[in-house]
Amino acid sequence: MGLIIILLNSLHECVYRRILLINSFRQIKIATNFTVFGSGSGQCLVDTLDSLPHAFKSIASLLSWFGVSRLRKEIKMDLNFAIFQEPRGVMRIFHFVFAIVSFATTVDFTGNIDIACKNLTETITYSYSYPFDLHLSSTVDKCHASLDVNFSSDAKFYVCTGVLAMLYSIAIIIVYVKFDSLYRKNENVPLIDFGLSVFLAILWLSSSAAWANGLTGIKWTTRNPTLSPGCIDCTIQLGSFSALYISIIVGFLNFFLWAANLWFLYKETKFFAKPPTVDA
Known part of the structure; x- marks a missing residue:
């Protein structure tokens, strides 16, 4: 059970790191995307990047729904x-x-x-x-x-x-x-x-x-x-x-x-x- 909690916490942190990375990438590279790929391809890439943070946020919410924090508290309960x-x-x-x-x-x-x-x-x-x-x-x-x-x-x-x-x-x-x-x-x-x-x-x-x-x-x-x-x-x-x-x-x-x-x-x-x- 302890190993499962560690894996879930790692995945939880990884999701939010990906959200921050995608937001930074969008802000810096949007203009270049229009130039290299053309307006249509660039817009498609921007739309894809727009949707990824929402997807990762949904995954993060799902992990929270599974009760990561609650399980963590239960695992910390001492055995006498x-x-x-x-x-x-x-x-x-x-x-x-x-x-x-x-x-x-x-x-x-x-x-x-x-x-x-x-x-x-x-x-x-x-x-x-x-x-x-x-x-x-x-x-x-x-x-x-x-x-x-x-x-x-x-x-x-x-x-x-x-x-x-x-x-x-x-x-x-x-x-x-x-x-x-x-x-x-x-x-x-x-x-x-x-x-x-x-x-x-x-x-x-x-x-x-x-x-x-x-x-x-x-x-x-x-x-x-x-x-x-x-x-x-x-x-x-x-x-x-x-x-x-x-x-x-x-x-x-x-x-x-x-x-x-x-x-x-x-x-x-x-x-x-x-x-x-x-x-x-």
């Missing part, structure tokens, strides 16, 4: 990277990273159920993943295995919280870096930041608790599928749930991080008692 030396700035980076970890470990999980019975010639295998709406109905020989449970609401609630937290972290980091003066001068902006952070902290606590309960239900139901009497002496093997354990741990960690950051956000609001200024 010093915010990442403050606790609230550092915490936002943690919020962003751990929000991605929380929903990524949930969405990328794939579980397996393997049912092997002595009277079966093959193993009944079932795979499931997010959003954990489990529907199993399989018959091998005389053995029928079924499973019909739905934990999608808990999983979606948790993933939605993670996505919202990630998006808000990105948005507020942009505010901290790009619009620091607005954040400090407008008393409502810190209040909004504080209120939304409280809301997201509550979402992390409730969604993590709901998802932990959902994982408990998933583990129990997958270990106990419904088997018909034709299934004799069956062994059920499940895949690892380590990724989902990590997602729940990170979920409660997110709640802790968002709750811990509230103190630093509260200090930016108008309700925090500022130390009195001492007049010299």
Whole structure:
């Protein structure tokens, strides 16, 4: 963007220089043009020179219409990277990273159920993943295995919280870096930041608790599928749930991080008692 502004400014100055050059050329050389080219050709050249300044002025007006000066002011706006030396700035980076970890470990999980019975010639295998709406109905020989449970609401609630937290972290980091003066001068902006952070902290606590309960239900139901009497002496093997354990741990960690950051956000609001200024 800075390169574009430099080019536009150079073009803007070049246009007005051409206008001054053409006006000077017209004033000095008009008589000579009539002599060399003849009256008709000379008049044509004069008319052409008369029209060029207006053309260049139109181009200059067009450049101004594109907002060269306005863009120049915007580019000069300082970026406050010093915010990442403050606790609230550092915490936002943690919020962003751990929000991605929380929903990524949930969405990328794939579980397996393997049912092997002595009277079966093959193993009944079932795979499931997010959003954990489990529907199993399989018959091998005389053995029928079924499973019909739905934990999608808990999983979606948790993933939605993670996505919202990630998006808000990105948005507020942009505010901290790009619009620091607005954040400090407008008393409502810190209040909004504080209120939304409280809301997201509550979402992390409730969604993590709901998802932990959902994982408990998933583990129990997958270990106990419904088997018909034709299934004799069956062994059920499940895949690892380590990724989902990590997602729940990170979920409660997110709640802790968002709750811990509230103190630093509260200090930016108008309700925090500022130390009195001492007049010299």
